[in-house]
Amino acid sequence: MTRPRIPHRVGRPRTRPDMVLANKAYSSRAVREHLRRRGIRAVIPVPADQQGRRRCRGSRPPTFDRKANKQRNTVERCINRRKQRRGIATRHEKTATVHPAGLHITAILLRSAL
Template sequence: MAGIRVPRSGLGRPRTRPDAVLADRAYSSRAIRNHLRRRGIRAVIPQPSDQVGHRLRRGSGGGRPPAFDAEAYKQRNAVERCINRLKQWRGLAMRTDKLAIVYQAALPLAAILIWTAA
């Protein structure tokens, strides 16, 4: 997340903190949620069933379940489909390039070609 730079429309430095992070159940750890909370980022991450069970088994000591926005989570599907389309490019999927700059140049090129084909 340290490499995120979103330019603002108009003047000002680029944004380095997203409004929300959408992730799947694999990223539903206490450490990740605490890191996002400290930075003021909303976590849209569903809880795995085993974490729900552990929390319920502890009763009132299990704490309140983390907030989850189901409507925002549905937008994650579009990102996943885009990544799958990008991974159809062998060089992007396998990352065989010796230099990172070649990979970083191929990524926008592939995105533009996918966007114009749609």
């Protein structure tokens, strides 16, 4: 008996990002090595305690792109403004069509407020 074929996935094609923008909480050796192995550039600020330990050992700090980090800050502020709407933050709308519609309405309201 032959096994049935698995159908091709529908949706966005899987791609590898050029860079990952993250905050200081993701500045661990494991995260940086994981991204480095996959050829993804990490734009993650180094916390002050890690900077101090790095100076003691004499190692070189990781590269940090301030311009790219400003983009992360802009995106986070936009997400936080969206989450001020209670229905979006708690995800009252459980269906796959109503929740994106709420996101669109929130985006329109945020855009008109600017």
